[in-house]
Amino acid sequence: MNTKEALIASTQELLWTRGYTGTSPRAILDHSGVGQGSLYHYFSGKSDLARVAIERSAERMKARVATCLLAGGRPIDRLLAFLNDDRPILRGCPIGRLTADPEIAADETLRSIVADALQRCRVLLVQTIEQAMVADELAKDMEPSVLADLMLSTLQGGLVLAGAAASDVPYRNSVAALITLLRRPDSAHR
């Protein structure tokens, strides 16, 4: 891996575990083994390097979600594959964790990359939920976008609780509970 890529990879790594405010250029150089001069040769500064690193992580997340939701098979099975996708639970979401960072919130460029990545996942999710409802695999007693938000909240919130408890149990419980509830028939079928 070349120097530039090493900087990006180390920044992705550190942003994931320490956030933007908690990551210094010094820490990035130490982690990557790259020298001071190279950082400012390839990037204009910390925020520029972070922008590239976050874009990289966002692309990765969107690709992963798309792989689950745009695969073949029944829509409901794709949704379950998305919910049950193997995630590094104790590390949290590399994008979701940045939403709480004060310096990211204050930087419109960085903020929009994060918000956009989540938004794109939501769009894919809404489409797949619509397909599942049309195929009568999901009850139609709520708007697809409303259910999509619950799915994303369950995952993001599960990761928050898992991080706090230093255990994957709250995350797994949350996903399991949501799936159990989705399997219930809606009121119209009573």
Next chain:
Amino acid sequence: MNTKEALIASTQELLWTRGYTGTSPRAILDHSGVGQGSLYHYFSGKSDLARVAIERSAERMKARVATCLLAGGRPIDRLLAFLNDDRPILRGCPIGRLTADPEIAADETLRSIVADALQRCRVLLVQTIEQAMVADELAKDMEPSVLADLMLSTLQGGLVLAGAAASDVPYRNSVAALITLLRRPDSAHR
């Protein structure tokens, strides 16, 4: 309000919006209008002041949750009151946001206060869910602790999404979807 209380209140405020890593002693002094000397007179340093501030915020959250869940009336109504409790959605959860802070995660004292506060809310939630199941107000097709985790995840995740989108819609959608799902009959009643 005396000087010490002003320091605590300002620290609570800044930890809420900027996290621990993103909050400097200088910012606390500026926000509170208190002088440098007073901070180190009343507290041993930043982490000591933060500890008191976080304990204060944790007590506040636990009290708020207890007010909803230990009120009179049917268990299911108390659960709905908890889910529908009026929260400052765009500001996020003052405790939940700290779970992602790297310096809090590294400080066992601070970390345990945050984890403990969430855990106590979970315990109250489990108890109330058990009562609702006994009273046949909730389906018994899952463990109370599993459903409790989903409820907490929905709220915490809803706040994450709301922060990212700078809109309360994802949060409100998530809560509404969860309540809709909870109202469905379980499979045994088909």
Next chain:
DNA sequence: GTCTATATGGAGATAGAC
């Protein structure tokens, strides 16, 4: 108790040599 002065180290970046 609160003030101001001072200290150390790190954040974040620039400059110029190689």
Next chain:
DNA sequence: GTCTATCTCCATATAGAC
């Protein structure tokens, strides 16, 4: 392209006067 030197500012505190 990468290195080292240097710069300014801020984080986090300590010291001692008032």
